Amino acid sequence: MLAEVGTLTVGLALATALYAAVAALRSxxxxxxRWAESARNGVLATAGLLGLALLILLAAFLSDxxxxxxxxxxxxxVLPLYLKISALWGGPEGSLLLWSFLQALFxxxxxxxxxxxxxxxxxxxxxxxVRTSILSLIxxxxxxxxxxxxxxxxxxxxxxxxxxxxxxxxxxxxxxFHPPTLFLGYVGLAVPFAYAMAxxxxxxxxxxxxxxxxxxxxxxxxxxxxxxxxxxxxxxxLGWGGYWGWDPVENAGLMPWLTATAFLxxxxxxxxxxxxxxxxxxxxxxxxxxxxxxxxxTRSGMIQSxxxxxxxxxxxxxxxxxxxxxxxxxxxxxxxxxxxxxxxPPEGFFSREGLFTLTLILFLVITGSVLVxxxxxxxxxxxxxxxxxxTPDWFDRVTGPxxxxxxxxxxLCPVAGRQKLEARRVIPALVGGxxxxxxxxxxxxxxxxxxxxxxxxxxxxxxxxxxxxxDVLACSRRERENFLAALAVLVDRNRRRYGGYxxxxxxxxxxxxxxxxxxxxxxxxxxxxxxxxxxxxxxxLVFEEIRQDLPLNDRLPTWAVVSVxxxxxxxxxxxxxxxxxxxxxxxxxxxxxxxxxxxxxxxVLTGWASDGGAATFKVFINPLASFLWLGGLVFVAGGALAFxxxxxxxxxxxxxARRRALWNTLGLLAGVAVLVAxxxxxxxxxxxxxxxxxxxxxPGQSAPDFTLALLDGASFxxxxxxxxxxxxxxxxxxxxxxxxxxxxxxxxxxxxxxxxVAFVGIAYKDEEAAVRGFLEDHGLTYPVGLDPTGRIASLYxxxxxxxxxxxxxxxxxxxxxxxxxxxxxxxxxxxxxxx
Amino acid sequence: xxxxxxxxxxxxxILAAVxxxxxxxxxxxxxxxxxxxELRAMGNRAVGRNxxxxxxxxxxxxxxDPTIPQVTFTIVQVPADPKEVKRLGGxxxxxxxxxxxxxxxxxxxxYNDVKPDLLKHESQAIIRGRLGEDGRFYADEVLLKCPxxxxxxxxxxxxGR
Numbered sequence: 001m002l003a004e005v006g007t008l009t010v011g012l013a014l015a016t017a018l019y020a021a022v023a024a025l026r027s028x029x030x031x032x033x034r035w036a037e038s039a040r041n042g043v044l045a046t047a048g049l050l051g052l053a054l055l056i057l058l059a060a061f062l063s064d065x066x067x068x069x070x071x072x073x074x075x076x077x078v079l080p081l082y083l084k085i086s087a088l089w090g091g092p093e094g095s096l097l098l099w100s101f102l103q104a105l106f107x108x109x110x111x112x113x114x115x116x117x118x119x120x121x122x123x124x125x126x127x128x129x130v131r132t133s134i135l136s137l138i139x140x141x142x143x144x145x146x147x148x149x150x151x152x153x154x155x156x157x158x159x160x161x162x163x164x165x166x167x168x169x170x171x172x173x174x175x176x177f178h179p180p181t182l183f184l185g186y187v188g189l190a191v192p193f194a195y196a197m198a199x200x201x202x203x204x205x206x207x208x209x210x211x212x213x214x215x216x217x218x219x220x221x222x223x224x225x226x227x228x229x230x231x232x233x234x235x236x237x238l239g240w241g242g243y244w245g246w247d248p249v250e251n252a253g254l255m256p257w258l259t260a261t262a263f264l265x266x267x268x269x270x271x272x273x274x275x276x277x278x279x280x281x282x283x284x285x286x287x288x289x290x291x292x293x294x295x296x297x298t299r300s301g302m303i304q305s306x307x308x309x310x311x312x313x314x315x316x317x318x319x320x321x322x323x324x325x326x327x328x329x330x331x332x333x334x335x336x337x338x339x340x341x342x343x344x345p346p347e348g349f350f351s352r353e354g355l356f357t358l359t360l361i362l363f364l365v366i367t368g369s370v371l372v373x374x375x376x377x378x379x380x381x382x383x384x385x386x387x388x389x390x391t392p393d394w395f396d397r398v399t400g401p402x403x404x405x406x407x408x409x410x411x412l413c414p415v416a417g418r419q420k421l422e423a424r425r426v427i428p429a430l431v432g433g434x435x436x437x438x439x440x441x442x443x444x445x446x447x448x449x450x451x452x453x454x455x456x457x458x459x460x461x462x463x464x465x466x467x468x469x470x471d472v473l474a475c476s477r478r479e480r481e482n483f484l485a486a487l488a489v490l491v492d493r494n495r496r497r498y499g500g501y502x503x504x505x506x507x508x509x510x511x512x513x514x515x516x517x518x519x520x521x522x523x524x525x526x527x528x529x530x531x532x533x534x535x536x537x538x539x540x541l542v543f544e545e546i547r548q549d550l551p552l553n554d555r556l557p558t559w560a561v562v563s564v565x566x567x568x569x570x571x572x573x574x575x576x577x578x579x580x581x582x583x584x585x586x587x588x589x590x591x592x593x594x595x596x597x598x599x600x601x602x603x604v605l606t607g608w609a610s611d612g613g614a615a616t617f618k619v620f621i622n623p624l625a626s627f628l629w630l631g632g633l634v635f636v637a638g639g640a641l642a643f644x645x646x647x648x649x650x651x652x653x654x655x656x657a658r659r660r661a662l663w664n665t666l667g668l669l670a671g672v673a674v675l676v677a678x679x680x681x682x683x684x685x686x687x688x689x690x691x692x693x694x695x696x697x698x699p700g701q702s703a704p705d706f707t708l709a710l711l712d713g714a715s716f717x718x719x720x721x722x723x724x725x726x727x728x729x730x731x732x733x734x735x736x737x738x739x740x741x742x743x744x745x746x747x748x749x750x751x752x753x754x755x756x757v758a759f760v761g762i763a764y765k766d767e768e769a770a771v772r773g774f775l776e777d778h779g780l781t782y783p784v785g786l787d788p789t790g791r792i793a794s795l796y797x798x799x800x801x802x803x804x805x806x807x808x809x810x811x812x813x814x815x816x817x818x819x820x821x822x823x824x825x826x827x828x829x830x831x832x833x834x835x
Numbered sequence: 836x837x838x839x840x841x842x843x844x845x846x847x848x849i850l851a852a853v854x855x856x857x858x859x860x861x862x863x864x865x866x867x868x869x870x871x872x873e874l875r876a877m878g879n880r881a882v883g884r885n886x887x888x889x890x891x892x893x894x895x896x897x898x899x900d901p902t903i904p905q906v907t908f909t910i911v912q913v914p915a916d917p918k919e920v921k922r923l924g925g926x927x928x929x930x931x932x933x934x935x936x937x938x939x940x941x942x943x944x945x946y947n948d949v950k951p952d953l954l955k956h957e958s959q960a961i962i963r964g965r966l967g968e969d970g971r972f973y974a975d976e977v978l979l980k981c982p983x984x985x986x987x988x989x990x991x992x993x994x995g996r
Contacts, residue, residue, distance in 0.1 A: 346839060354842075361846045365853050372857065377868055387868030387915065388861070389887055391963065391976075397860045402853065525949065527902045587952050606949040607901040616901040618949055 003068050006056040006153035010097070013049035014143045016042045017104065021136035028129040039132050040111050046139055047108040050101035057094060057152055061087055067159045070094060070152040076163035076583070078553040086176040087166050092299055093152035095179060099295075100142040102180075102187040107135035110191060110215075127208070130198035138190050141321060149314055150299075165554055168581045168588045174233035177677055182226030182253060186291045188219025189256055192263070193288035193325075196281050200332040205277055205339050209267040212284065214643070216267070220260040221639035225674075227253050228632040239589040239604040241523060241620030243628065246395040248374040252294030255367050259287040262363035268496070269356050277340040278333060279360055285329035290367070292322045297374070350421040355413045359406070366402045373398065396518065404456055407511060410504055411459035414467055432462015443598070445520065445623070453515040460508040464501045491641065499642025506638050509631025516599075516624025525606075526617045531803075531818035533565075533698055536619050539601060540565040540698055544573075544799050544818055546612035556580045560605045560615050561799065563695055564594060570695020570797060576605040576617070594689050600625040613819070640671050696797040696805075697813045703728075703805065704795040708762065708785035711772065716760050716785060718811070725814075725833045726758045726807040727826070730787075730798050732766050733774040737820040738802045742778045744823035748830070749782040755834045762787045764801050808833050866963055871912040871940045874966065881966045888972060889915055890942060891933040892979075894956025906950040907971075910960050912939040930957045946974040953979035 020042025027035035057070070061084045066072040074087040074094070089095040110131065146152070192212035199208035230250070231243040244250060263283035270276045296318035333340065347353045372379070373390040380388040411432075415425040436458020437451050445454065468487075476486035491498045526534050528543040535541075544561040559577040563570060574592035581588065594601040600622040608615040644667075697703055703726075707717040718726065729745055731738040749759040761784035763771045768786060775784060787793055796805060804817040806829050815829045866887040874881055874888055890910030897908040911933040914920055923929050933939055934957055944962055954960070954977065964974035 342839075346842065349841070349845070357842050358845060358849075361842070361849055365846075365849050369853055369857065376865070387887075388865050389868050390865055394857075394860050394865055398853065398856045401856065525904055527904070585955070589952065604949075606904065607899075616904055616949065 002056055002060045002065055003153045003155050006053055006060070006068075007147070007151060009049050009053040009056060010100075010143060010147045010151070010153070013046050013053065013100070013104070014140060014147055016045040016049060017136050017140035017143055020046060020107075021133045021140060024129045024133035024136065028126055028133075036129060039129070039136075043104070043107050043111060043132060043136060043139075046136070046143075047101070047104035050097070050104045050143065053097060054088065054101050057097065058085065058088060061085070064163070066161075066163050067155050068152070069154050069156045072156055072160050072163045074163070074166055076165035076554070079163075079165055082173070082176060083166050083171055086170070086179075089179045089183075090166055090170050090175075091152075093146070093150045093154075095183070096142065096146045096150050096299075097152055098180065099183050099187060100139060100146050102183055103135075103139045103142055103190060106187055106191055107132065107139055110135065110194075126202045127195075127198040127204060130201050131194045134194040134197050135190065138194070145314060145317060149317070165581075165583050168555070168579065168584060168586055169237055172233055172237050174229050174236065178226055178229040178233055181222050181229060185219050185221075185223025185226050185253075186256070186294065188215060188222060189260060189287045189291050191215040191219070192284045193329075196284040197329065197332060200281065200329075200336050203336065203339060205281075205336065206270075206274070209270050209280055213264060213267040213271075216260050216263055216284070216287075217639065217643045220257060220264060221636065221643060223253065223257045223260065224639065225632075225636055227257060228629075228635075232629065232632075235625075236591070236593075237588075239591045239618075241521065241591075241602050241604075241618070241622060243517075243625075246370075246373065246390075246392045248297050249294075251370045251374045252290075252297040255370055256287045256290040256294065258363050258367045258370075259283050259290060262360045263287060265356055266360055269353065273353060275342055275344065275346075275353065276356075276360075277342075278337075279357075281329065281333050281340070283360070285325065285333075286364075286367075289322050289325045289329075292318055292325060296322065347419060350412075350416060351419050352413070352416040353418075355409060355416045355421070359409045359413060362402060362406050362409070366399055366406070369398050369402065370395070403511070404453065407453075407456040407460055407508070410508065411456070411463045414463055414501070414504070428466035429459040429463045432465070433459040435462070445516070447519060450515055450519045453519075454512065457508045457511045457515070460504060464504045464508075468498065468501055495644050496642050499638050499640075499644075502638025502641055503635055504638075506631045506633070506635030509627050509634055511631075513624050513627030513629075513631060516627065517622050520623040522621040524619050526619060527614065528617065529614045530612075531816055537621055538567055539621070540568065541603075541617075541619070542696065542698075542818075543615055543617070546608045546615060551582075554581060554583050556582070558605075558608070560608065560617070562592070562603060562617070563797075563799075564601060564603075565695055565698060568698055568701060573690050573799075574601075574603050575690060576603045578605050578607075592689060595626055597626050599623040636674075644671075694794055694797045696816060699813050699815060701813055703807045703811055703813050706792045706795060708760065708787070708792065710760075710783045710785040711768070711775075712783070714783070716783060718807075721758050722811055723809050724756055724758050725809060725830065726760070727830075728796070728805040728807065729759070729761045729802060729821075730764050730793055730796070730804070731761055731802045732764045733770040734766075735801045739774075739778070741802055741820035741822070742774075742780055744821070744826065746778070746780050746782065748823050748826045751827075752830055752834065753782075755830075757830060757834060759783065760785065762792055764793050764798070765790050806830070806833070868915065870915045871910065871942045874942065875940050882968060883965055885963075886965060886972075887961060887963045888942065889913065889959065889961045891930040892954060892956060892958050892960050893934055893941075896943075897950070897954060899950045901949070903947065904949050906946045906948070906954065907943065908946075908954065908960075909941050909943050910962070911936070911941050913959070926959065927957075930959055943971045944974050944977075945971050946977055948977075951977055951979055 020039045023035050023039035023042055027033070027039055060068050060071050061075050064071070064075070064077055070091060070093050074090045075084055079087065087094070089098045111128075192215050195208045195212040195215070199205050227250075230253070234245070235243040263280060266276045266280045266283055270280055296315065299314045299318070346357070349355070349358065373395050377387040377389045380386060411429040412421060412426065415421065415429070433455040436454045440451060440454040445451070471490055472483055472486045475481070475490050476483050479486060479489065481489065522537055524536050526536070526541065528534055528541070530543055530545055533540050533542050542563045542565070544563060546558060546560055548558045549556070557577055557579045559575045562574045562576065564572050564574055572594045574594060576592040577590040579588045579590060580586075589604050589606065591602055591604045600620075602620040602622055604618040606616045606618050703718065705718045707715060710716055745759070745761075753759070759782040761780070761782060763784060763786050765788060766786060771784065771786065774780075796803070799818070802820055804821045805813055806815045806826075808814045814833055817825065866885045868887045869877070871888060871890050874886070888910070891913050893909045893911060897906065899906045913929050913933045914923070920926055920929050923932070944960070945967075958979050961978040962972065962974045963976040963978075964972055967973050
């Protein structure tokens with residue numbers, strides 16, 4: 001039943017979308033407001049119907065309707081609620097339905113009297129009709145593809161008892177936010193495209209950028225956030241220590257983001273100087289074409305990518321849509337070329353306008369480079385018959401220098417004057433660059449390429465910070481306000497400018513992270529026995545043990561306990577996991593992460609010996625990785641600031657002001673929610689890092705002193721045994737491995753006590769009677785004392801019993817053993833210490 | 836109009852520089868994409884070049900020594916052309932046919948890294964590396980996808996470089 005209702009709802013949505021497109025055109029033809037009203041109703045109905053279809057699919061997921069193939073393929077009975085929700089877009093069919101719904105929703109939003117949406121653009125007039133018609137056609141295209149080629153409501157022939165469950169790699173909180181955020185970005189870029197085409201068709205080529213810019217800003221912000229969340233997901237889940245691999249699907253998201261960034265700058269220039277008209281039409285059309293290219297990449301199966309959906313029947317439809325978009329928009333631009341001509345001769349290279357032009361060119365060339373790299377196998381095959389493919393290195397080397405120049409522009413553009421760039425205004429950038437180089441060199445980043453990169457990002461930050469401080473000082477002097485109030489006034493008056501500055505700052509911070517992680521990544525494979533310390537850079541790792549849980553729903557988690565020491569001091573305990581999913585016969589490595597501003601210490605468990613006594617790890621040290629996520633949050637905050645409607649220069653009636661206040665409050669709440677959600681998704685509730693009260697003294701470090709009351713009434717003070725080799729054995733009477741090693745300890749003690757080796761057993765949080773009984777049963781005669789509160793155990797940072805420390809004559813730790821120790825191990829160690 | 840020409844010139848200059856970057860980097864970082872059959876046809880000329888080879892993984896051939904770590908496995912010829920794959924009934928069918936065809940050309944792969952999660956019978960491996968003098972293929976990177984159960988694979992591509 002649900003399946004049929006779902007299909008029917010999508011079908012109706014297609015009909016209403018097509019109707020809205022036709023009705024909007026008729027309203028233009030006949031100039032009849034009733035047709036316009038009817039078109040608007042059609043758009044609203046489409047959004048409502050597609051929303052309903054999504055809810056029906058959600059209901060099918062929540063009530064385990066496995067007769068629907070999509071539900072059976074992406075969910076099962078034990079899947080937790082939040083994953084059932086994210087499974088809605090876990091596969092190609094559902095994600096296309098979500099896409100269609102968002103497209104319809106955005107089309108509807110352009111028709112609401114909502115100042116943030118319309119940008120003050122009139123809701124009546126020829127432009128609205130064209131716009132509505134174009135957006136409805138785009139909605140109809142996606143709805144039609146969903147219905148006929150990729151319907152999520154298709155039934156299976158025989159109903160399975162349970163579904164397959166969601167792909168283990170998609171079971172991450174980031175996956176709830178990442179796809180919808182990215183889709184909001186993609187879908188949003190259709191709106192400025194519709195505005196642009198409407199402007200070309202109606203010939204009103206000047207005012208359109210204001211509304212289009214606001215929409216682009218929102219879409220661009222979501223796209224950026226989606227890319228960041230995707231990078232964070234890759235970092236958290238995929239266990240290769242990286243976050244960006246220049247995969248064609250990642251590139252597909254980056255390219256429209258780049259062109260949209262260029263458009264935001266072009267639109268600013270058009271509003272300032274009435275130029276850049278052709279640029280802006282080109283950039284908006286290109287952005288939308290690249291969005292279509294992105295869906296084509298993900299869904300056609302024609303581009304080699306490992307995280308593309310393997311489908312091939314959608315390809316031709318999307319290719320046709322891309323072709324139509326490009327040819328149509330170029331033809332319109334050509335047709336209106338007389339309206340678009342620049343009347344004014346352009347300024348020099350180092351004027352504001354000149355630098356902006358160069359920036360736009362650079363954005364286009366970078367986008368082109370990424371496109372060439374993504375298409376290289378397809379292109380070379382068509383041209384030469386052989387496939388060549390670009391590796392991530394190729395992308396790094398080709399785009400790296402371009403991004404470097406772009407960063408230089410980031411430092412110069414904000415201070416360029418109308419006619420020229422004054423030398424004195426570049427001074428803050430130079431100071432910023434020098435400071436950044438100094439800081440980097442002091443922190444040990446001394447490779448020339450890295451220093452060049454840090455210098456450029458420092459220049460960008462220097463410019464932006466100086467501009468903000470200068471403006472705040474001037475405003476505070478002028479208005480006689482304190483600095484904070486001055487900042488608030490400035491930001492409220494010119495959100496675009498200061499939002500832009502904050503975005504620049506965020507981008508510079510992200511670039512710092514990129515430079516650190518790309519140039520200084522340290523990667524090492526380790527094969528460790530339990531208790532054997534290993535050195536990686538300044539870190540020491542001690543693998544403690546393997547732990548395994550009972551099978552949990554459909555997965556079996558196994559994790560390693562690893563304590564991490566920095567410069568010999570215990571810092572944190574990490575628990576990298578391997579989760580085995582029976583349904584998929586797939587093991588997923590969940591890395592553990594100890595993140596600091598300086599660098600991330602990232603451990604992946606890659607395997608373990610069946611007795612749990614050894615394990616293999618992959619360890620990454622990712623310098624400055626935190627700057628990626630920090631910069632990401634700054635970027636999002638800056639974008640939100642720029643998007644926020646300014647209250648300056650508006651005269652409102654009381655009811656308008658009240659409505660505006662309501663919308664502002666709602667918007668603020670939504671914005672804060674998105675930021676918090678993004679923050680949580682990026683940093684998450686811990687990444688396998690837990691704290692122990694303390695760590696062990698590592699080999700070579702002094703053993704902490706203690707005094708222990710022995711059972712025979714004597715007292716054992718460690719400091720009294722300087723000059724002697726000492727064996728400390730932490731144990732408990734209830735612990736089976738302790739029982740196993742007791743005979744070996746006794747034998748070695750008997751053999752070595754004559755050679756001056758002191759033995760002491762420390763019974764960890766134990767009862768005196770039980771300990772005495774144990775000693776008697778096993779015939780143990782070496783000195784034993786009680787540590788009832790675990791005080792001594794915590795001095796030695798033990799994580800379980802038994803553990804054994806061997807101290808040399810100078811009172812330093814020579815060896816330690818986690819778990820039972822054998823006579824052979826003890827003899828070997830003691831022979832090396834006793835002369 | 837000299838002003839406009841100036842920007843056109845600058846744009847072309849940037850474009851030329853980037854094309855130069857692309858071409859100079861092609862030698863070292865662009866990989867020649869081959870099927871196993873084509874690799875065999877190249878003979879000794881293939882030794883030492885940057886190559887990408889794709890094939891179907893033979894499950895029984897996977898040997899993993901986690902202590903080095905090193906994994907060795909054998910891949911079997913599959914066609915690279917998407918149209919050809921489609922004609923033969925899709926990737927899953929092609930991979931299945933390949934591993935059950937004893938006459939198809941094979942290639943032994945040595946990968947000095949941790950065994951990737953998705954390395955299993957009938958998965959499609961795309962391998963970047965170089966052919967050794969000994970006829971074995973030494974991989975720098977192993978990309979995998981398992982089309983049988985899940986169309987939506989995830990980026991395994993940079994796993995362990």
